[in-house]
Amino acid sequence: MRNVIIAVAAITISILSGCVYKPNIQQGNVLNQKEINQIRPGMTKEQVRFVLGNPVLNTNLENNTWYYLYYLIPSRGDRIEKRMILTFEDDKLATIQGTEKPEIEE
Secondary structure, eight states, X not given: OHHHHHHHHHHHHHHHTTOOOOOOEEEEOOOOHHHHTTOOTTOBHHHHHHHHOSXXXXXXXXXXXXXXXXXXXXXXXXXXXXEEEEEEETTEEEEEEESOOOOOOO
C-alpha cells in the first residue's frame, strides 16, 4: 500500500512539473494610440514628455533623438514590438518614425 502511495505521488509530481507558469514579460514604454495621437510636429520636448513620459533611450550628444520602445513577450503567442523614434530640431518635434505613428483625423 505504501509503495502505491509513493508511486502515485511520484507520477503526480512528474505530471505537474510540466505545467510551469510562464508570465507575460513587458519592457519599455507602453505606447497606446490615444497618447500617440496627441503628438504633433512642433511640440516642445516638455509637451512630448508630458504626454508620453520619459523616453527609454535618447542620444547623449545633443539629446535630440528620443526612442520609445515597447516589447511584450506573452506566455503564448508571438512577440509584440512597438517603437517610435522622435527627432527634435531647435527643441521642437520635427519627425516621428517607427512602427507607431499618430493617426491623422480628416
